[in-house]
Amino acid sequence: xxxxxxxxxxxxxxxxxxxxxxxxxxxxxxxxxxxxxxxxxxxxxxxxxxxxxxxxxxxxxxxxxxxxxxxxxxxxxxxxxxxxxxxxxxxxxxxxxxxxxxxxxxxxxxxxxxxx
Amino acid sequence: xxxxxxxxxxxxxxxxxxxxxxxxxxxxxxxxxxxxxxxxxxxxxxxxxxxxxxxxxxxxxxxxxxxxxxxxxxxxxxxxxxxxxxxxxxxxxxxxxxxxxxxxxxxxxxxxxxxxx
Numbered sequence: 001x002x003x004x005x006x007x008x009x010x011x012x013x014x015x016x017x018x019x020x021x022x023x024x025x026x027x028x029x030x031x032x033x034x035x036x037x038x039x040x041x042x043x044x045x046x047x048x049x050x051x052x053x054x055x056x057x058x059x060x061x062x063x064x065x066x067x068x069x070x071x072x073x074x075x076x077x078x079x080x081x082x083x084x085x086x087x088x089x090x091x092x093x094x095x096x097x098x099x100x101x102x103x104x105x106x107x108x109x110x111x112x113x114x115x116x
Numbered sequence: 117x118x119x120x121x122x123x124x125x126x127x128x129x130x131x132x133x134x135x136x137x138x139x140x141x142x143x144x145x146x147x148x149x150x151x152x153x154x155x156x157x158x159x160x161x162x163x164x165x166x167x168x169x170x171x172x173x174x175x176x177x178x179x180x181x182x183x184x185x186x187x188x189x190x191x192x193x194x195x196x197x198x199x200x201x202x203x204x205x206x207x208x209x210x211x212x213x214x215x216x217x218x219x220x221x222x223x224x225x226x227x228x229x230x231x232x233x
Contacts, residue, residue: 036224043122043209044160044224090159103150104211104222106159 002027002093004107012113013081021076021110023091031093033074034104035065038088047089050074061085086114119143120212122225129200130233137195137228139210145190146212150222151183154207166193200232 007022025031032051036044048059055067065076074091091107119142129135139149147168152160164185166172172185182204184196193212197204207229211222 041207041227041229043120043226044211046221049221103162103165108159109157111157 002031002095002105004091004093004105006091006107006110008110009108010111010113012115014115015083016080018079019077019081019085019112021089021091021112023074023076023107025072025074025091025093027072027093027095029095031095033065033067034092034094035059035063035074035076036090036092036106037061038090038109040087044090047076081112081114083114083116085112087112118214118221118223120210120223120225122208122210122228124228125226126229126231128231128233131201132199134196134198135200135230137197137208137210137230139193139195139212139225141191141212141223144212144214144223146193146214147190148213149187149193150211150213151185151193151195152209152211154209154227156207160209163195197230200230202232205230205232 003026005024013019034049035047037047038044047063048057050057050067058064063078088109088111090109092104094104121140123138149166151163154160162175163178164172164174166185166187168187168190174180187193207227209227211224213222
């Protein structure tokens with residue numbers, strides 16, 4: 001079975017500072033990896049995804065993530081955060097080789113709070 | 117493209133009543149829709165997978181008689197919470213998968229906040 005661990009439940013960061021949100025996964029088979037952002041009282045928005053190819057994935061809003069197979073990690077980074085980045089961030093996995101109807105397994109989420 | 121809507125966005129009901137939540141894919145066809153529940157400050161928990169024209173597949177621990185799911189068309193799935201109780205209060209989010217497209221892509225609705233008094 002697949003699982004996702006987000007190591008930090010909360011990450012406070014000053015505005016314009018860099019940030020890294022950590023995500024580790026466990027799976028005996030290949031997976032696809034995702035990062036989603038959820039603003040208060042809203043649904044989820046896809047930030048970026050890793051399906052194959054380059055291990056460094058760039059997403060929206062200046063975020064990027066690096067897939068590290070040996071460490072089974074998919075950490076999310078941004079070099080300079082903005083107040084508007086305050087949100088909940090979810091790491092997620094789904095099995096490869098399946099259709100887009102595959103189940104997504106979510107991590108517990110990391111609340112990113114940006115201080116002015 | 118790939119917009120998913122939910123209606124209503126929030127609902128308050130009395131204990132014992134039933135509530136229906138709609139999930140629509142506005143600009144694409146979705147053979148599969150997923151229903152999630154999210155409690156405050158927690159992650160999304162998959163409740164069920166809904167395929168158009170067939171019965172939904174429920175996750176372990178989810179009562180199928182309490183959470184009725186209907187996926188009557190390629191653009192609409194509904195979740196009915198029957199005989200709702202305060203413990204059913206939660207944020208319900210649906211997602212939809214295209215019939216074609218990038219593997220693993222689901223598009224999420226904005227969510228429905230249910231409060232049962």
